[in-house]
Amino acid sequence: MAYSFPEEVLEHVFSFLSSDRDRNAVSLVCKSWYEIERWCRRRVFIGNCYAVSPDIVIRRFPEVRALEMKGKPHFADFNLVPEGWGAYVHPWIRAMSEAYPLLEEIKLKRMVVTDESLELIARSFKNFKVLVLSSCEGFTTDGLASIAANCRNLRELDLRESEVEDLSGHWLSHFPDNCTSLVSLNMSCLGSEVSFSALERLVARCPNLRTLRLNRAVPLEKLPNLLHRAPQLVELGTGAYSADIRSDIFSNLAEAFSVCKQLKGLSGFWDVVPAFLPAMYSVCSGITSLNLSYATIQSPDLVKLVSQCRNLQRLWVLDYIEDSGLEALAASCKDLQELRVFPSDPFGAEPNVALTEQGLVSVSEGCPKLQSVLYFCRQMSNAALVTIARNRPEMIRFRLCIIEPQAPDYLTLEPLDTGFGAIVENCKELRRLSMTGLLTDKVFEYIGNHAKKLEMLSIAFAGDSDLGLHHVLSGCKSLRKLEIRDCPFGDKALLANAAKLETMRSLWMSSCSVSFGACKLLGQKMPRLNVEVIDERGPPDSRPESCPVEKLYVYRTVAERRADMPGFVWMMDGDKALAFS
């Protein structure tokens, strides 16, 4: 067309668009824009690996340089998804090894990655730079050795929270002597000890190293060696934070910390010996992110440390901090945006620490920028939730876990409907909500009416009837992910809102009352949904149709039905007759 810009100019303009949403919008303008855009899209994010197939992605976007993908549903984190369910990355790697020789980045979450996949990555992508495996599993340290040895330009190797079969620490020594490109190394999930001298030399020759997260096996006495070789570090994860109490160890450590003037993030802190905490004080004023969720230090030491970090924006901590510590936090850390409090004794019958709803209330009062909360506690009241909601109307993520399922308001013994209702009513920007405690259908009515920007909702042991589910599915306009366990939700709400499911990424329901018959119906009527029945009791048609399924996972997809289903997963679709023959 004579009036339009030359392709190169359009491409250049599009290169400034980074968000997928913008790029998708651009693709819809006209055919030529669609074509130009698809040839210059470099980053692809796939929120559900089964929503699309490798071929479809490669066909549409031939020049991808970075892939980010998620596999298993979130509840897999809590062992609700049986082993072998799926989310294998290998077919993707295989396809991309041929289609994307220039691929630079792979970021995966909750996927099964094998050594074979890692080796294929190491061999196929000459310019490979970034590998982030978050909560993945299925590979060993041998696979890591391949990556270390072959990826000449490796910048990031981040294994956060993955389950790695740790054969030895030898993999680290596979980084060649001329590897100087590392920017980020996170090996905190590994158990074995790596060769310290190899680690030291690696750190010394990588001048751009910004993030170094060590594993527990790296001894504290040796940490100064690393810090001196990487004073430019921005994020540090220590190893075990314990050593014999000797003044020379302490002073070395303190001196090494004082050299790292750029430190903003700290994590690690296994096995803390409190006597060594003051060694860090010199960096505290610059710290914005502090992860003490493995640190079994008690309140006074905790409070002392946290109070020094006046610029703290994110704090992850165990409930040893107690209400008193949270009050101190609220008083000192006015920039706090995110707080996560994990339970130190989640299975204990009684509380072992003095942490109640009051701690959270204090933080909500004292920290004007608080927007993201994950809080485990043993008691909650509607009054507290209402207070929190009124204090922090700009809350974005609110995840509350009261350890006892269906715990009522401990003051009034009423359900916590009012409290959570206040949260969704006041916090109009709320995007993520997890609820626990005693909850009736009423709370879902509040959510359906008010939570218009809610994207992810997690429910457990809540509700009275299908009406609850119906409120959510019909009211929450922005809902993308819904995960439910042990709630009395059945067929009616699900079937009545079937079309809604196509507007969402996925729905998980386990230990609910959805019958096999309804699942079949849903699968038949909605061809663009994959309706997976996960049931370890055997084929669902060996039981009456009205029998509830154990687990149901529904997600929209443009791919064919997946070929890697294990024996306990049944796909409900038009071909279900074939499935059961």
Next chain:
Amino acid sequence: MSPPLLGVEGQSQCNVSLMASSASADRVAKNGLGLKERNYLGLSDCSSVDSSAVSSVPEEKKSNLNLKATELRLGLPGSQSPERESDFTLLGPSKLDEKQLFPLIPSKDGICLLSQKTVVSGNKRGFSDTVDGFSESKSTVFNDGSWMFNPASSDSGQTKLAGNAGINVMLSNRSSGTQPSVKTEVPGNTSKECSNKMNGSNTNSAPASKAQVVGWPPIRSFRKNSLAPTSKNNDEVDGKPGPGALFVKVSMDGAPYLRKVDLRTYSTYQELSSALEKMFSCFTLGQCGPQGAPSRETLSESKLRDLLHGSEYVLTYEDKDGDWMLVGDVPWEMFIDSCKRLKIMKGSDAIGLEC
């Protein structure tokens, strides 16, 4: 019975609400009149203070909580310790300076937060049986699966859900015709499966903790594995449980015989201090020795306290090197590692030790 607790609206006619509410009713019934007894902090003594103070100023509640919480208890799990007055137990300033714990002088500056946890677990013991018994029965109520089917019984088509272009509800009603007949077999089948599954996980759990539901609480396994193996008296900082008893002799100037204590039953200096106080109180009460101790035959309780917490006595220990050290300087774990024996010295004798 229409349970007021759940605020059930007209529409939901399923038995599940009855089930859940009967659980709550049980909760209320078991606790009698007590809204108070369901006290998650385990401070049953001050529960009434807790509840009534919540509606008013939070600080008041907090200070009440703290006072009660700093009451000393012997560290042995399962023991119900006698009441102690709070000023007896106020310890060092918020900066945990363990040196201040010994000599046995009360420092009225502040509240030792460290003791709260041990207190909580200590005096909660008696309550736990009720809680455990209750929670187990409650968890089977919603674990047995039978409640899950009751909503289906309400599927008589009365509530027509106006969904977004959903599948015609009539279709599900058709199948509901067959439901009543099969409903009875199904609960038996699935609930058995469900409870088997739950029981399977139950048998693995420690006897003192609640019946564990699969995947609950929602904590990732690597996080669970990283935590210390939980003990009821969980003050272990390093997560290394003691490998057995560690008895050391304790002597006191002027006492006719020595005692032995197992250092592993304590996890803080505070606990050790209170245990020793108890152990040696009899000696100071009846003392009429020539060393200048009061030779009155009866001493009042307060006088005893003054004695122990006055500058009269100082707790010291002999370390691996044979040196006599003041108790309280080093972290507890380190102290246990190096302590060979304890000695309650008279203050005047302890001048040579660094204070």
